[in-house]
Amino acid sequence: MNTIASAAFINGNLIDLQPINFNHMHLYDKWGNDQEVRHLRHYEFPRSTDEVKERYLNSIKATDKYSFEVVHKKDGVPIGTCNLHEINWVSRTAEIGFFIGERKYWGMGLGTEIASLITSYAFQELNLRKLKAVIYSPNIASQKVFTKLDFHLEATLKGEEYIDGDYIDIHFYVKYRNASEK
Known part of the structure; x- marks a missing residue:
């Protein structure tokens, strides 16, 4: 992989969050079509680089999503990549999501830093009051990340999604900026 030199929008200790780079669509495409990655994100169908690019172009134009x-x-x-989506500016809520597509970086604690950075951005800079993470039950690592960041399991939809021949649960983890804002 080539190294990149771009200014970070959000600086972390081990990772930075930068604007979506359209020169890297081939990587986003590779990650989304990787069998192990896509099962944790539940992408049932293959996506081409052009489809991935169109998705990110639409997200840039949207007022309810930051990627x-x-x-x-x-x-x-x-x-x-990571994002805030389904942002409701009236209710000040959003859904948070991330994935690490390069598997050699799994298990290094980077997911916790990613989720922490995007959570801080949502609460401190965007003035959101509530975040929700939707996690498929096989994705134990993401459940641990959000638990570590004081998100609490608010609901579970039993047998909600079909993946690899099984109906799996979907967990909804929630965090409020302040307990008084519930």
């Missing part, structure tokens, strides 16, 4: 590229600081390479 970022996740860059590993030391290696200077993109390793995934």
Whole structure:
């Protein structure tokens, strides 16, 4: 992978969040079509690079979604994406999501930093009051990330999605900026 030199929008310790880079659509496409990655994100159908590009173009135009590229600081390479979506500016709520597409970076604690950075951005800069993370039950790592960041399991939809021949549960983890805002 080529290293990249771009200014970070949000600086972290191990990773930075940068604007989506349209020169990296081939990576986003690769990650989304990787069997192990897509099962944790539940992409049932293959996506071409053009479809991925169209998705991110639409997200840039949207007023209810912010997407970022996740860059590993030391290696200077993109390793995934994260976003806030379904932003409701009246209720001040949003859904948070991220994925690390480069599997060699799994298990390094980077997911916790990604989720922490985007949570801080949502609460401190966007003045949102509530975030929701929707996690498929096989994705134990993401459940641990959000639990570590004091999101609480608010609801579980039993047998809601069909993946690999099984109906799996969907967990809804929630965090409020302040307990008084519930």
